[in-house]
Amino acid sequence: MNHPISANAIEQVPLLDEAWCFGFLTVIEIAGLGYCGGYLILNGFGHPREFHCSLPILATKTQQILYGARLREHVIGEVIAATLLERSRSTPDLILLDTFEAVSIQSALRYPLAIIHVKDPDAVAPSNPSAGSTSPSGAEHNGDLGLPQRGGLTISSHMYLPLHLRDWVNQQITEHIALTHDANTEIRKLQAFSQHYCLKEPFQRIRDALAEAQAAAA
């Protein structure tokens, strides 16, 4: 499982390629309306290829009782995220999430997911990233790597990465990235992409677009 690590493994960050394809997926909660999600697919230059959004859904009382603590994970991951990914025509190199519960779709995917964990820049030092903060989705953090954990599920993905990529992941000041698959090639692409785009920025585009779509539907 673990990759051999050597100093020679350091490779040059590749140049951006228009053919690359990154998916960004987020789910937001709208008071009184429920959850809705957006899935944005960008090419390697950050230009939009596809956008899929869902209308808000609310769980019924019965569903709330039956799913209990797993309700959020079910709605966000198995219902919204899974449906949005189905609509896509593109095969992304990597899907980035900022909603931890959506990671439950990983088992159904053949491409890697990366969790972008947005830290509180004021509260957290890179060396001790957990410091009691919580992710936007309410997940708690693994104390060692600042990775999200919830409901007993921990993403300990750094073991997939060779040393130089681990360093890059650990050096991110405002984001931590957790991977669900072995994805050296993809993470190098992401590394190149992140030199020009803040990895949180596309999520803001999605949120703006969801607000616009909601306003249009209202």
Next chain:
Amino acid sequence: MTKLDNQLQIRSELALQFSHPKILSCGIKPLRVETKSYFFNSTSVIGGIAQPPHDSNRQVARREPQDPRSNDVPLQPARSRSQKLSRFHPPSDMIRIKDRLFYLLQPSLQSLIHSSDIQFPFEPFPYQYAGIAFLFPRQAAILADEMGLGKTMQSVTTIRLLFRANMINSVLLICPKPLVTNWQREFKLWAPEINAVTVEGSLAKRQAIWNANLPVKITNYELVTRDKRLIDACGHEYDLVMLDEAQRIKNPASNTSKVVRSLPRQRSWALTGTPVENSPQDLVGIFEFIKQGFLKPEMPARKIAKESRDFILRRTKDQVLEDMPPKLMRDAELELTQEQQITYERAESNGVVRLNEIGDALTVQHVFELVLRLKQICNFDPATGESCKMQRLEADLAEVIASGQKAIIFSQWVETLKLIAERLPQANPLQYHGRIPSKQRDAILDQFKSDPNSHVLLMSYGAGSVGLNLQFCRYVFLFDRWWNPAVEDQAINRAHRLGSSGSVTVTRFLASNTIEERINEVLESKREMFDMMLQGTDHVRRSKMSRDEIFGLFNLRTPGKKAMVA
């Protein structure tokens, strides 16, 4: 246990022996979610060949010498990742949700430009990117930045991007005549691949230009009015008609306004640093060009401000420029000299008597004549040549000259400027006003900039208040006051703009206890009105110098109006 209890127990036991327990099945309807999908052509929205973004932290050289007539702006340090990025936001009148999402889902304009093959001579300021992002998706827009913030550069760059994106193919730019060459220069600088042709020359030549399919035609207000028939005969629809100094069409009844409104076009943009000069109706007039009928003259000022907000982008230097040099305003309230005072009082009392004698035939024009007469006396006593302002100006200029600095002096009268010139031989004053032929004006500005012995430029508000960059001047004197604070601001901003070599000191002369002081009070209220319209502040003040106010300058009763009973 009673008999009844026994019977119930027996029944229950029998039921257990002979019946099944009751089961309630509850079906769970799975959660389903409705989705909408949008697919985009992922080529860059700004057109051209997309390529990997440039290094976002690249350093770009600071702009060096300033061309005094150039509208472009000096360079800031290169952008960093912490810099605010500008994104497109669809305008409120964009209907299709797909179009709106297309803009919302784009990366920042900076990213788009840095991942294109577009080259800029200088890195734009962040607020200039924001201005481009504002204009780009809009059919109707007013860019109302304060003078000196680079409206020209922002609009030229947006036009360039729209051409590259094949969203426009023909542009007609209409500006005041003295600014035509300036626009030509700006197109060469910021959009060198676009052929911008000035409409000029003989009738036949102009006709040929109007008929030609050219990407950009530049003309002036007078010519577009004169050539109305030629333009109509072409039947050409422009993808964009853009007006510079658009306050020229604030009166929708004017011939100029009617002509530009009649031009067939897709997009309508207006550039002006002063969309509201006298009253909110000025804005209604400009909207008649960019979005006809959208604003109504009868709308209250507050509603006009609210409705127009999405179509106007207004930034002031204070808001966007952290490294803008300070502007020091000094109001020099001066006592008239004894001779001036005598002449002034005589003129005023005689004038007021004459106005009262006119009775109900009294017009605003009569009052204006007296006002102008009194203002001229505040400048120079016609009998003796005495002038409190001149005394103060000479004292102030001695310091300016001694320090090797340069000053601009504004007046509304050429005669005043000539009198000042006669009194200031030591400053080698140059004159720039309506009586100077256009062909000589550039040479005068060049001399003023380059000649170390030329310390003073005497300018009329009319000739020198727009389109000129004189940021090497550290001192501005308003020898007399214009009727409109926006025009004064424009005059001041010739020197106080990006690239100014240091703080700019503005001295406004005001003769105490005279008509100038009374007019100043009206001007201040206009300034507050302007702020309310364009910056959304709440206080609404009387915004127009009404007939009552004009007659009130001399405590005259407005003709045709009943006297108020105390």
